[in-house]
Amino acid sequence: MEQHINASTLILTCGDITKETTDAIINAANNRLAGGGGVDGAIHRTGGPTIMKECRKIGGCPTGKAVITTGGNLKAKYVIHTVGPRYQEGTRNEAALLKSAYLESLKLASKKNLKSVAFPAISTGVYGYPLNEAANIALQTTIDYLKEHQDITLVKFVLYDQNSYNIFIEELKKIR
Numbered sequence: 001m002e003q004h005i006n007a008s009t010l011i012l013t014c015g016d017i018t019k020e021t022t023d024a025i026i027n028a029a030n031n032r033l034a035g036g037g038g039v040d041g042a043i044h045r046t047g048g049p050t051i052m053k054e055c056r057k058i059g060g061c062p063t064g065k066a067v068i069t070t071g072g073n074l075k076a077k078y079v080i081h082t083v084g085p086r087y088q089e090g091t092r093n094e095a096a097l098l099k100s101a102y103l104e105s106l107k108l109a110s111k112k113n114l115k116s117v118a119f120p121a122i123s124t125g126v127y128g129y130p131l132n133e134a135a136n137i138a139l140q141t142t143i144d145y146l147k148e149h150q151d152i153t154l155v156k157f158v159l160y161d162q163n164s165y166n167i168f169i170e171e172l173k174k175i176r
């Protein structure tokens with residue numbers, strides 16, 4: 001599914017983000033940038049050891065912030081590592097932190113003059129964020145950003161499973 005926002009395109013698709021050819025893919029990392037399971041594990045496996053080497057040099061990333069490394073062996077030139085919140089009943093500022101993870105990633109892409117980025121559904125795996133709420137925050141934050149900034153021309157959400165894809169579609173229809 002595709003939507004145009006001013007000069008930019010927003011695409012929702014189902015698949016494996018490590019295969020994306022956008023300028024950057026976003027990683028759902030942890031505070032220590034130590035690697036792990038889920039999309040983080042897949043990115044480091046496919047991208048090879050240079051990404052981890054750069055992560056070690058950076059040292060870490062607070063929740064809701066973002067840092068950038070090269071893409072190693074990935075097709076994408078860069079990986080933007082952001083850290084979403086662990087979901088704990090929604091009472092620990094989770095919504096603001098998830099919004100910030102998307103916003104800081106987009107700002108970093110703009111700062112680096114990147115034109116296209118691909119996001120996974122941050123925090124919705126190991127970190128347990130309810131999918132509908134997470135999809136709403138992801139999409140609303142991205143749409144608001146693209147309305148204000150013309151520099152990023154393509155944002156893709158690459159959802160790993162059909163259920164996540166369906167929920168993102170549902171939430172995008174509500175926003176429209």
Ligand code: AR6
Nearest residue numbers: 016017028030036037038039040042123124125126127160
């Ligand atoms: N491409 C796209 N999406 C994927 C892929 C892939 N190859 N693999 C998994 N997903 P998660 P989190 C989806 O758990 O919840 C790690 O251990 C997955 O189905 O990867 O933010 C980190 O080191 C889900 O929808 O990230 C952290 O410790 C989404 O990506 C912690 O997990 C996010 O799930 C971060 O947890």
